[in-house]
Amino acid sequence: xxxxxxxxxxxxxxxxxxxxxxxxxxxxxxxxxxxxxxxxxxxxxxxxxxxxxxxxxxxxxxxxxxxxxxxxxxxxxxxxxxxxxxxxxxxxxxxxxxxxxxxxxxxxxxxxxxxxxxxxxxxxxxxxxxxxxxxxxxxxxxxxxxxxxxxxxxxxxxxxxxxxxxxxxxxxxxxxxxxxxxxxxxxxxxxxxxxxxxxxxxxxxxxxxxxxxxxxxxxxxxxxxxxxxxxxxxxxxxxxxxxxxxxxxxxxxx
Numbered sequence: 001x002x003x004x005x006x007x008x009x010x011x012x013x014x015x016x017x018x019x020x021x022x023x024x025x026x027x028x029x030x031x032x033x034x035x036x037x038x039x040x041x042x043x044x045x046x047x048x049x050x051x052x053x054x055x056x057x058x059x060x061x062x063x064x065x066x067x068x069x070x071x072x073x074x075x076x077x078x079x080x081x082x083x084x085x086x087x088x089x090x091x092x093x094x095x096x097x098x099x100x101x102x103x104x105x106x107x108x109x110x111x112x113x114x115x116x117x118x119x120x121x122x123x124x125x126x127x128x129x130x131x132x133x134x135x136x137x138x139x140x141x142x143x144x145x146x147x148x149x150x151x152x153x154x155x156x157x158x159x160x161x162x163x164x165x166x167x168x169x170x171x172x173x174x175x176x177x178x179x180x181x182x183x184x185x186x187x188x189x190x191x192x193x194x195x196x197x198x199x200x201x202x203x204x205x206x207x208x209x210x211x212x213x214x215x216x217x218x219x220x221x222x223x224x225x226x227x228x229x230x231x232x233x234x235x236x237x238x239x240x241x242x243x244x245x246x247x248x249x250x251x252x253x254x
Contacts, residue, residue: 028153035141035160042136046165047172049077054176056081060088064177071173075134075166079103082233091229102234110138117145118155125155132162134169207253213244 050071057067062084070080079100086096110133118126141158148154205211217240224232 028156031151031153031156032160035144035157035162036164038140038144038157039137039161039164042140043164043168046077046136046168050169050172051176053077053080053084054173054178056084056088058177060084062087067177068170068174071170075131075169076104076107077169078135082230086230089229095229095231099230099233102237106135107133113142114138114145114158117150118158121155129155129158129162132159132166134162134165137161137165207248208251209244209248209253212247213240216240216243 053071054067057070058064062070070083074080082103083096083100086099111130114129114133118129121129137158140161144157145154201214205214217236220239221232221236224235226232227235
């Protein structure tokens with residue numbers, strides 16, 4: 001009975017991500033499993049997201065192989081969604097490239113934040129982890145790196161979060177292009193997309209400047225919906241960053 005209780009606490013029902021961060025495992029295997037467990041709840045939003053992308057890709061006229069290749073190579077749900085939506089309305093290639101590029105600029109911020117923690121790794125590890133450094137994987141791993149002790153194998157935690165997200169995203173994309181059209185519209189799976197990013201936003205906002213940036217970007221996105229070619233995405237991102245920077249400087253945050 002004691003052994004079963006230990007197994008339940010250790011593998012099935014960890015108290016929370018923050019609890020795992022306070023007392024992280026030391027070994028590579030244990031760090032990997034901890035990262036997988038921390039990322040699994042987010043698959044509730046990732047899987048419907050991937051299904052929707054598969055369906056939208058087909059509706060936009062993209063071949064199946066291209067849709068799947070985008071999920072494997074780009075591995076960026078929001079940028080992929082923007083791409084297929086702009087492709088569907090025959091937006092100019094300059095607009096598509098600029099919009100997708102700006103949306104993906106957030107990965108530079110992720111890399112800059114994680115670089116101090118991963119600087120001692122080999123270039124092979126850095127290449128692998130940079131490929132897996134997506135929104136959801138970063139948000140979960142960043143808390144572990146920031147709040148947990150600097151254990152030698154902590155990069156395996158990021159590997160666990162990244163591999164879990166990669167598996168869920170690519171597999172759900174494949175299912176989406178194969179059976180997505182059979183999913184009833186009444187299920188409203190597209191609602192999972194904003195819910196996923198709202199959940200990530202709530203977990204990541206810790207400063208006044210970040211909160212102000214999120215509010216300003218959200219308000220701008222709603223107010224500028226009438227802009228052509230979905231340029232409200234670029235405008236809202238720029239406004240959010242500007243407001244966050246101003247509040248950061250005025251408030252004297254570290």
